[in-house]
Amino acid sequence: MARSVTTQHKTIATIAAWIVALLIFFPILYTIITSFKSEQEAIQGFNLIPSGTFESYIEVQAQSGYFKFFLNSVLLSVGSTILALLVAIPAAWSMAFAPTKRTKDILMWMLSTKMMPAVAVLFPIYLIFRNLGLLDSRIGLMIMLMLINLPIVVWMLYTYFREIPGEILEAARMDGASLWNEIIYVLTPMAVPGIASTMLLNIILAWNEAFWTIRLTTTEAAPLTAFISSFSSPQGLFWAKLSAASTLAIAPILIMGWFSQKQLVRGLTFGAVK
């Protein structure tokens, strides 16, 4: 008796959840489907079965050199993440293992920089970038992305490092390990999973950043966010091409995101929800 109720309950829950999930996922699914249609097919009304042509993908590359923007997205997101890690790892390490009275204040202050609205400093940054010749340069944008994500990186690393038991360090010190050896042989192996998670989340955030990447670039350093935005003024039939460009732009990060659900929760809530 109880068992049949459970099965019935499970069936209803399954059906309801799948319907809702498919509805939420639908815009992405339909974009992927449309990317395999020809431009004529794409505007002929609702149709879930594409003819399976790759012509939109080839067109997007041929017309606009799609690969260059893709490469910029990879360089900017990975580059800014590595820069941020280089700066943040020592800071997070010292805050986790040698905390002082002010550690908490510093962490809170770092978080508060994240709350400054980007538009408020749009013109000064634009001016500084122009005068330093950094407009539309990859290195300038890399520094920019590093700065806006640095608080999250420090925070995430800090919450991971704090979980490494201090006794292990003491034991190593008792055995005569120098500070340097302690970092290389004891801490680093234990910290690698946390660093990897942080890296993953930060690449996602940098890849999808759509204010500075659009405003500080024109052609040379423009990543996919800027390229896709150029589709905002349509010219002729572009539904299938927009879909192909969009599919390529979101696919790598979507797959990375699926693997980083837990880290995402932790990183974006600053350790408040685990």
Added chain:
Amino acid sequence: MATQQTRSLARFMMAPSVVLLLVWMVVPLALTLWFSFQQYNPLNPIRDGFVGFSNYALFYSNPAFLQSILNTLTLVVSVLLITVIGGILLALLIDQPMWGQGIVRILVISPFFVMPPVAALVWKNMIMHPQYGVFADIARFFDAQPIDWFGQHPMLAIVIIVAWQWLPFATLILLTALQSLDGEQKEAAEMDGAGFVSRFIYLTLPHMSRAITVVILIQTIFLLSVYAEILVTTNGGPGYASTNLPFLVYQKALLEFKIGQASAGGIIAVILANIVAFFAMRAVGKNLDK
């Protein structure tokens, strides 16, 4: 003993992060503040100079200003309502025993990873387009007149798009909180004869309150500065119907080159964000102590 050495080393290791963030925060903001009291036009530099508060007065008296504040608040409040209520319901649903839970989770979380310009353009062209969109197809199927979303209801359309982007985030956070709820407590409540509703109100909701707070605060930070979604769909229009504060500041600065007014607007945006940040920091700070 080694503590003195450790302490100075710790300070040395923290210096790069602190200095970078300090420079990043102080220099541009100081420049914005300075520009907000200046007449500064890169195209017409003859009349440049100190003008007191007149930039603020001009920015306030601009009819677009009130509209943009209203739009900003509409966007933040509506998206929060949709995502928090929808997120709680979705989290409760996904938390039920079912087949294929892992895939359901993946499908639901996906929109969060879609970059804002893609999300907005896909909705604009594939879903809401008055001629070729899926909504238009559905309307035609029922012999109804397709809606011109961005012409007639631009704010509603943007709210829908932004809510679609953030519903997965709320759901994921709330689901994580829900799954950490002690199973035994739930069972005990069930044994005592507590129905689903009273279990939800007296057990589940209090347990999720911290996660709900975090969702509201973090989303508010991001929702206050929605930009790309507006840029690629309505470009703030028709008129100023879908212009929010960030978009107005952008228009003043980079399209009209009214740097003084844009800076005054930027300072207003900072004040607005600070009011929100004040509450955000208190909540996150409290969680840090636990």
